[in-house]
Amino acid sequence: xxxxxxxxxxxxxxxxxxxxxxxxxxxxxxxxxxxxxxxxxxxxxxxxxxxxxxxxxxxxxxxxxxxxxxxxxxxxxxxxxxxxxxxxxxxxxxxxxxxxxxxxxxxxxxxxxxxxxxxx
Amino acid sequence: xxxxxxxxxxxxxxxxxxxxxxxxxxxxxxxxxxxxxxxxxxxxxxxxxxxxxxxxxxxxxxxxxxxxxxxxxxxxxxxxxxxxxxxxxxxxxxxxxxxxxxxxxxxxxxxxxxxxxxxx
DNA sequence: CGGTATCCAAGCTGATACTG
DNA sequence: CAGTATCAGCTTGGATACCG
Numbered sequence: 451x452x453x454x455x456x457x458x459x460x461x462x463x464x465x466x467x468x469x470x471x472x473x474x475x476x477x478x479x480x481x482x483x484x485x486x487x488x489x490x491x492x493x494x495x496x497x498x499x500x501x502x503x504x505x506x507x508x509x510x511x512x513x514x515x516x517x518x519x520x521x522x523x524x525x526x527x528x529x530x531x532x533x534x535x536x537x538x539x540x541x542x543x544x545x546x547x548x549x550x551x552x553x554x555x556x557x558x559x560x561x562x563x564x565x566x567x568x569x570x
Numbered sequence: 571x572x573x574x575x576x577x578x579x580x581x582x583x584x585x586x587x588x589x590x591x592x593x594x595x596x597x598x599x600x601x602x603x604x605x606x607x608x609x610x611x612x613x614x615x616x617x618x619x620x621x622x623x624x625x626x627x628x629x630x631x632x633x634x635x636x637x638x639x640x641x642x643x644x645x646x647x648x649x650x651x652x653x654x655x656x657x658x659x660x661x662x663x664x665x666x667x668x669x670x671x672x673x674x675x676x677x678x679x680x681x682x683x684x685x686x687x688x689x690x
Numbered sequence: 691c692g693g694t695a696t697c698c699a700a701g702c703t704g705a706t707a708c709t710g
Numbered sequence: 711c712a713g714t715a716t717c718a719g720c721t722t723g724g725a726t727a728c729c730g
Binding site for chain 1: 571573575580582583584585586587588590591592594597598601658661662664665666668669670671672673674675676677679680
């Protein structure tokens, strides 16, 4: 199987998937939308304070280009823009939850085994 | 919940997980081990020709530091080193498979809907 | 075979300032 | 509010040389 997408070639669905959701903050962004939807830019910024605005907007644009999220601009002043997951984007929920589950699992192990680490 | 790990602080298992598996090539590396295990460095290089050796070794070291994989050095000449997933590393299988599944799903949609894209 | 060291180019990331 | 512009710094990639 060979997949051509946006001038690039992928040999597995996995590689295609990683090129789309592998961005620095994309899983975190998608996680926000799973919690709450739709979201305005400023709301995402509150949920992800570690992401600077330029990167957040860039990752949102890429997700929009890949049809993972939709962007709706209300014609009002001041501007109001709402983002939400598309249908194919909502299918990423199992990916995000499996990551969360594994992370919880890992932190449980830390709590039990590693005395250099503490969980409050 | 606050998790302290390697001098950093995480507020969710998800953020901890992303810090561990979010590296540029880590999911791909873990995917190799799910297909076949154990693997020698040269075998991983054949499976991931796009990753240069320096990066591959760096990501393997990070995964080893995080106890996701184990590294076993046979005391022979020429050197023989085998890598494989640890117990907690094997628990990443659902993460990888969910990514693969979504990617296959996405490429199916491309095949059906997007006439700028072709799947051979 | 399985690394490490170095150099250099390119791309990504972040902080800050600014705009309609 | 929702962006854009700019610049600095870090990360990554690619080539090459070298070592036990």
